[in-house]
Amino acid sequence: MADLFIKNALVMTCEPDVISGRVIENGGVVVDGDKIIALGKTEELEPLYGSSKKVINAAGKIVFPGFIITHTHMPYVMGHNQPVDFSQLRSFWDMLQKMGWEWLEDLITRDGIYASTRYAAAKMLKSGTTTVCELVEAPNDLEGALEASCAAIEEIGIRAQLGYEVTERVPGKSILDCLDKKMAERGFEENIRIIEKYPKGSSSLIMPRLGVHTAYTNSLATLKKAREIADEYGCGIQIHIAEIPRAFLVEKYGKSAPMLLEEAGLLGPDVVAAHCIDIDDEDLNILARNGVNVAHTPMTNSLGGNGVARVPEMMEAGINVSLGHDCFFTLDTAEYIRYTYLIHKAHNANPALMPPFVPLDFALGNAAKALGMKKSIGSLAEGKKADILIIKPDCPTPVIPASVMSYFTMTFLGKDVESVIVDGKLVVEDFRLKTGNEDEIMQTCVKESALLWARNEKI
Ligand SMILES: [Zn+2]
Incomplete structure (x- = not known):
């Protein structure tokens, strides 16, 4: 039992770095509070964390550090x-x-x-x-x-x-x-x-x-x-x-x-x-x-x-x-x-x-x-802050351990990010911001931008 269990994903831990980090096929990540408490194969984590408060099935997706x-x-x-x-x-x-x-x-x-x-x-x-x-x-x-x-x-x-x-x-x-x-x-x-x-x-x-x-x-x-x-x-x-x-x-x-x-x-x-x-x-x-x-x-x-x-x-x-x-x-x-x-x-x-x-x-x-934060962010590891992405690749070819590095340089775009966790909190879910009203945020910025542009005498 934990706050969040993400399962069935291609997990890239990037710990200690991207090239030598563990890549877990059909992997899972478990979050409790603001921290990652477990990583591993879904089949090993499921008996322990299958009844977590929230469970996300990330089959076909990549789980990656923020x-x-x-x-x-x-x-x-x-x-x-x-x-x-x-x-x-x-x-x-x-x-x-x-x-x-x-x-x-x-x-x-x-x-x-x-x-x-x-x-x-x-x-x-x-x-x-x-x-x-x-x-x-x-x-x-x-x-x-x-x-x-x-x-x-x-x-x-x-x-x-x-x-x-x-x-x-x-x-x-x-x-x-x-x-x-x-x-x-x-x-x-x-x-x-x-x-x-x-x-x-x-x-x-x-x-x-x-x-x-x-x-x-x-x-x-x-x-x-x-x-x-x-x-x-x-x-x-x-x-x-x-x-x-x-x-x-x-x-x-x-x-x-x-x-x-x-x-x-x-x-x-x-x-x-x-x-x-x-x-x-x-x-x-x-x-x-x-x-x-x-x-x-x-x-x-x-x-x-x-x-x-x-x-x-x-x-x-x-x-x-x-x-x-x-x-x-x-x-x-x-x-x-x-x-x-x-x-x-x-x-x-x-x-x-x-x-x-x-x-x-x-x-x-x-x-x-x-940023002096190597011990807490930048990779997925037990004890680190839970800053996690769930990415849904938008490409016609398989994204597997052998190809995932090429995916990130060849076709990955931010629009492929489906869900985002910061400090253990789900702040983006299914491509939507959860911490604010996106239309209101946009309209307020549009209004302030118009005021700034109007102050600019060159226009
Ligand atoms: Zn600068």
Whole structure:
């Protein structure tokens, strides 16, 4: 007897990792409370757990750990399909400034954050992402921004680490002319409010993680302070590193972003660094020797035109690489897994690079490690948190142990996710969200998006 018994499935445990994890044909998983308490063959589990409170017959389906995305900005869903003049976007700076800062971040409100985070969280859950690392930006409605994000996350029931993006950037002013430490102070205060509201173990879903924008929008003093706060509270740091051409920082400071951040003492194994695109060998060594975790964001990296991150070399250097998606494009983790699977083969003209299990691990065990949660999420194992997907493959060929890895890179899409369990709770069942009214969530986000778009004078 337990709370939930899922049976007759092809169970992929992905424990300790995808390639060596046990694959159980006609397998079952048993959940009690928020934890997995047993895994095995259905015939062995049935006599013990056949009369559990809820029994799901998952014959013909795959039972899989929930995906983990280590870098997002959920309110960016309100910028989806934004009507920009693409002929004016000639550099990464244009993208960042026009599509990101001016168009969205500087205009967003707390109500917009709440509505868009609910929408994004629901979409992510429905497509199989059970944990996200969220970085909130709202310089013109800063105080309370994280509170709005937390409320949406807890309501929808996705697991999240989150923080506010500390930056000295002043909305409406060029970062080349003006940085203001007061903006960073307000950002720190916003982070600390949430860090103190959610001390370790206080919420099953929310864990604060201090947010820092990047090396080039913060002074050395602010970067040093970020490390002090992370050490004081043990909350870890999330930051963007080397998302812009290396030459910009070298010209301005005589150093690259990893060099500057190492000098500030900010780097460490509790840091999740998004992008890490334009880095040289020395930068790579800095990230490796400091144990920094990389959040690879292949689509936004490509959009910015800053090259392809040196992911195979990062792995060779022992850097833990995970998967981020920025929320700039689709919210479907399947698409980022596929893009990662393909782009490094093409870029390096080497089909042997990036076997299917590697990008899957980026969104499972590696991501759990990046978030300091390897012991509790990222795989299916007794004693781990019950963050579980039931996937119904939509393809005309058999999905069996020999083919399941190919399924995940060739045809899997988030729409194949039938049911989702987070922290032992069934949050998606038979393709429907159980924690909220999907139409109302959509309509509220549509309304807030319309207000944001109307505030944008360029339309
Ligand atoms: Zn980002």
